[in-house]
Amino acid sequence: MTGGLDARLVVERDGGFVLDISIEIEAGMTVALLGPNAAGKSTAVGALAGLIPLERGHIQLGDRVLDDPARGWFVVPEERHIGVVFQDYLLFPHQTVAQNVAFGVRGSRVQPGGSVSAWLDRLGLSELARRKPADLSGGQAQRVALARALITEPQLLLLDEPLAALDVTTRAQLRHILADHLRSFAGPRLLITHDPTEAFLLADRIHVIENGHITQVGTPEDIRLRPRTSYIADLAGSNLIEGVAADGVISVSGHTLTAADTKAQGPVLATIHPRAISIHRNHPEGSPRNTWQTVVRRIEHYGDRVRLQTSDPVPLTAEITPGATSALDIHEGDSVWVSIKATEVTMEPGSSVAAVAPSVDDAE
Amino acid sequence: MRVASSARSRRRPPLLLVILAGIGLALFVMPLIGLLFKAPWRDLPELLSGPTVADALRLSLLTSIAATGVAAIIGVPIAWLLARVEFPFRSVVRALVLLPLVLPPVVGGAALLFALGRRGVVGEPLNQATGLVLPFSTWGVVVAVTFVAMPFLIITVEGALRNLDTRYEGAAASLGAGQWTVLRRVTFPMIAPSLVAGLLLTWARALGEFGATITFAGNLQGRTQTLPLAVFVAMESDRDTAIALSLVMVAISLTVLIVLRDRWWGAS
């Protein structure tokens, strides 16, 4: 493929841990490597960046082979043209923001894709040019790390948990910036994360990694609706609903959801765990504030779990036991009532689309 | 719930600690006071104006600074190897490199003589090939004081390199920096405070060296007689000159140490 990443990474680490995954990313695509901690994500980053040699496998970027142990071929990190945004940003503490951003292009083998000041501008860092990393907030540091990596016009963009160190509000704001820059980056992009929301919103395709192996590959939709392992189901199989919150009421395409948090205002991403959704044959009575009637579109069995997909007004995935399914005698196409407690609706500010340009001048 | 008021939380340090520290400080301060008391203040200008003093001062500064430079050039690579490269017998090499710290300086000087003297194991062939004679020369002084002072630099720099987060160097590499560039623009700048502290310590040690100098380089005014040697010689014939020279050494050392004090504390 032109300009894409084709990699099979096999790495053995001390303590017996083995990483064995394959990743293919076409140019212009964002792939997320989603998995819990200690799943091998950082090892994958290290291997791709050239900081950890492969035991077996290969790494090919465009028409360049970067690592091929079978043929004894290894390209050193400084020659790989892979832009990395590291988990702790790793901004050089003894250099200013401007110097950090300029690092990769000053007197090195790389031609800058636009001047340093242009990139500082693009990420809203112009006023911070003379500051040292120690005086930056998390969000500011993240943007510097991004500029520093992008200015070198790398052939692959590697983001290792780029938003992990930030608080919820900052994360939402930066997700937009990140999304914009990812989109405008022409090459392949790999996003490493443990946060499913991040993966869903930023990636075109998700590779789920558990214990050094890929357990599922698919679009965010695939992963959410048809999780193959319990990890994915627990973490990633949540319902993600976009709406606008006001005093505890979320407006979602004509319908309203009641949430317990009355403080959030504005665009929000609401999550409802499938197990928090109760299914009833008839209109339920009781405390849950969110109840409506809907139709079961699809039923899938996963061993001891059953996942139902409901339709309008708010399409959801609900999870109940096989026993419950047979007890209620539910079939596809049946009409059921859904009930969700307000406390089970969690929110975080933000949206998947930049409906409003985020205020980049930080109130951080 | 216990709430400590700010006054109460500023408790006085334990008495025993203060007493012991006081005794220790007295140990440092008393020789200085003795020196100041016995100093021939009236004759000082005259005593310090002779060529002996000028020569000794010049030689001391010259050789101690040169030694610090040599120590930096060969000591930093040694520190880097010890900190970063796994090679066989690394711990043995580290012990060898730190040996001058434990060895009495005169023994060090004698050993240098046996190795690099005109009839030395290495010195003899060197002399026959190039005519180079190190003992009894100013460069001999530099060799002798470098030998005793370099371990200080190596310890400090090795410690700093070990404590450095190597991920920064990985980040630099990912941005296209080759090995030398990484060293130049990331590694060394990041250990700069420790490097400075190490150089300072090395210089101070080199300045004060006596035993190795007199044993290896000998004692000749204008060529090898550094301040410590001049003091020693003066002690035998002219106590007042000895004290005057000692005061000069104390003044130089204190000045440099006080001026660079902040850098020192910053080297953490």
Added chain:
Amino acid sequence: MNTGLRTCLVAMVTAVLTISCGGQQDRGSEVLVSAAASLTDAFVAIEEAFERANPEIEVVLNFGGSASLREQILAGAPADVFASANLANMDVIVQAGLTVADAQVFATNSLAVAVPPGNPGAVAGLADFARPELLLGVCADGVPCGVFAREALARTGVEPSFDTNEPDVRSLLTKVEAGELDAGIVYVTDIAAGEGRVEGLAIPPPINVVASYPIAVLSDGEGRAAGGAFVEYVLSADGRAILDQYGFGAP
């Protein structure tokens, strides 16, 4: 606390106690003799003979440049006997009232040129001390050996080209022995003591200097009585014989 720390503490406490308790011995049976470096071999032999004759007395020898020893004694070092390589240093001690009685000259010495075996520098005498291409050494100006050497050189009218001023005659000798110096001006007795490790060139009498070695009992020492016995032995016929053996002249 862990074993390593405990071991260190025990070692330190033991060391401190040992040093403190060490000074409680009866020092009346010990004689501390500070003697010029050139007396090293002769006095070691005298020490052995004296201790054999007086088994209850222990002699402790401390060698160094006479000027250094003088300074030590002036500063209060616990020496019982002082044997100097020239009269000047002893005079200072006597004038300071630190001796029991006047000093007595017990030996004489004169200078010689020491060269490494084989005489690689082809040194013939004091005149060669003007050659800049040779590595030449003398004792430092404050030390008797150095004073005498300079006197002798002045008598020849030679402008010397030294490369080092050693703090005492023994360190000078060591460097000549090792071949690191081409020649050095030492005592005649040092050539003999070198036992073939150095070769000696005589310095003719009109140029040569005669050094008088005085010895005295110090009044500040604790081993005064034993010190007196030691000095007596040195001045006796037995002591004279040993000194003679090592090349010292009669007083």
